[in-house]
């Protein structure tokens with residue numbers, strides 16, 4: 001899967017009247033800095049976990065140092081902090097550095113807005129929580145999430161909830177051909193979510209960002225997975241918005257140990273879809289090695305959409321050695337084209 005190298009252009013900001021300040025000053029090295037993981041962001045205050053998994057692991061509250069004013073610090077970031085890093089009541093440390101990010105999940109406010117925002121850093125998996133019924137699944141939304149994840153170099157886990165109400169077969173056949181892992185969950189007689197083990201297996205040792213529309217059961221699932229998470233659940237009244245969580249920033253929650261590994265769940269209350277203006281088709285294609293290779297033979301400027309003249313991807317399906325391969329290739333191409341359309 002192609003990961004885009006991260007550079008200065010990842011820190012987009014609206015042009016300021018003052019213009020950009022020349023970077024002449026060399027900053028001190030902050031040799032006494034300790035490193036921490038950003039687990040929450042709330043109005044300029046950052047919650048960090050310092051000395052993670054060490055005996056003296058503790059939580060620190062910090063703010064950004066002035067030199068980072070123009071950079072966004074997001075959930076999942078690894079940062080260096082100085083100052084009072086004791087975590088004692090009332091203490092406030094200073095974040096002086098953001099460690100290079102392995103992945104960045106980003107979104108544009110809408111498809112015509114050129115300004116993109118980084119939502120979460122260093123996650124390796126996007127978990128799209130979708131109910132099989134009540135509310136009805138929306139493939140357009142799922143497609144957009146898949147595009148955002150693949151663009152970020154993240155894997156996708158489609159978690160289909162409420163399997164006690166409807167069958168997952170149709171959605172499975174739409175998404176498995178494009179490399180999406182699928183798990184299904186149901187609510188049992190006693191209100192318990194099953195099979196939790198299957199979900200835990202998929203999350204073990206990884207950092208997974210959970211997204212989903214209101215009412216799909218995301219909070220119910222997160223609460224079942226992370227004891228003490230206490231995410232607000234309940235059916236939201238769409239008119240009044242009552243019951244909706246007011247916080248829109250992500251929080252990182254640590255999973256209990258499973259098969260000797262731990263993992264993180266990053267819950268994103270405010271993120272219900274993705275604007276994709278920042279996603280380039282050529283870059284998206286790199287998440288599909290086989291299609292990318294075939295598409296090298298396409299005419300210049302080929303959109304690869306259905307009906308595009310001489311698209312090599314159509315020839316690839318036609319040239320299948322047998323019916324079984326043909327069906328698999330056709331399903332993969334159809335699903336890929338749906339992603340392209342969701343981007344267009």
Ligand SMILES: Nc1nc2c(ncn2[C@@H]2O[C@H](COP(=O)(O)OP(=O)(O)OP(=O)(O)O)[C@@H](O)[C@H]2O)c(=O)[nH]1
Nearest residue numbers: 162186187214215216217218219220232233234236
């Ligand atoms: N039948 C069925 N109902 C479920 C299942 N999982 C959750 N629910 C119910 O679906 C409703 C919505 O669940 P929530 O967990 O609040 O949904 P959410 O996605 O967190 O929605 P917000 O809290 O609005 O963000 C609740 O009434 C849950 O009890 C399931 O597997 N089957």
Ligand SMILES: [Zn+2]
Nearest residue numbers: 298302304311
């Ligand atoms: Zn093509």
